[in-house]
Amino acid sequence: MKLLLTSAGISNKSIYNALVDLLGKPIAESNALFVPTAIYGVAGGHDIIRKVICGTLGDPFCELGWKSLGLLELAALPTLKREFWVDTVMKTDALLVGGGDCQYLTYWMRQSGLADMLPTLLEKIVYVGLSAGSMIMTSYGTTFGNHSLPAETAKSLNLFDIAIHPHLDHEWFPENALAELEKLASTLSVPSYLLDDQSAILVTHSGIKVVSEGKWRLISKIISL
Structure with a gap:
């Protein structure tokens, strides 16, 4: 099991080194697949996808210098034969799951069949989450509500009994001030x-383990997996 659950990507040397350690080899020798699906639940998401892949938005994620980088769109997978994409996923070194709407991402994780693969997949590859891509692996998720999914649709996969609250004290998200998140x-x-x-x-x-060159806070005790 090897997961790197980030707030905003590979934003500093410590997080970069943690990723390389998980991969067991340089990024330049590693293959990755990027999952952009969550961003469709955010206003303006289509343009953000282009910026994320091209490396013009935020911290490095897709543009780290991977040996190869493929795109895995979860919403398309139910219409494809499983053998067309499952082997590709199993052979990748890293799955990069981008940010956006947790509820929308969780829905397509399950609809695509990728969620069912995770117990096996997480023993073989490195899962790298960014914001919502990190949050869905926990017991807590959120939604912007820009979709037609039923309100009761799950907002996370509930794989780990913790919650992640990204973008602490970020100027773009006043609701993420320390006092509010506490x-x-x-x-x-x-x-x-x-x-x-x-x-x-x-x-x-x-x-x-928390990897940080910034600010973080744990509310409640650390649990054992």
Whole structure:
């Protein structure tokens, strides 16, 4: 099990080094697949996808210098024969799951069949999440509501009994001020990790570790996996 759950991507050397350690080889020798699906649930998401892939928005993620970078659109997978894409996913080194709407991403993770693959997949490849791509692996997710999914649709895959609150104290998200996120975390029954954009969570069979060159906060106790 090798997961790097970031707030905003590979934003500093410490997070970069953690990714290389998980891969077990240089990024230049590693193949990656990028999952952009969550961004469709955000206003202006189509243009953001282009910027993320081209490396003109935020911190490095897709543009790290991968040996190869493919695009895995979850919403298209139910219309394709499984053998057309499953082998490609199993052979990649890293799955890069981008940010956006947790509820929309969770829905297509399940509809595509990728969620069912995760128990096996996480033993073989590195999962790298960014914002919503990180949050859906936990017990807590959010939505912008820019979709037609039923309100009761799950907002996370609930694989780990923690919550991640990304973009701590970010100027674009006043609702993510420390005091506000502390109030939110106090209402949840699981430990909450409040992460700024220079922070990430490393999850392996050894447990959970915070990798940070910035600001982060844990509300409640650290749990064992």
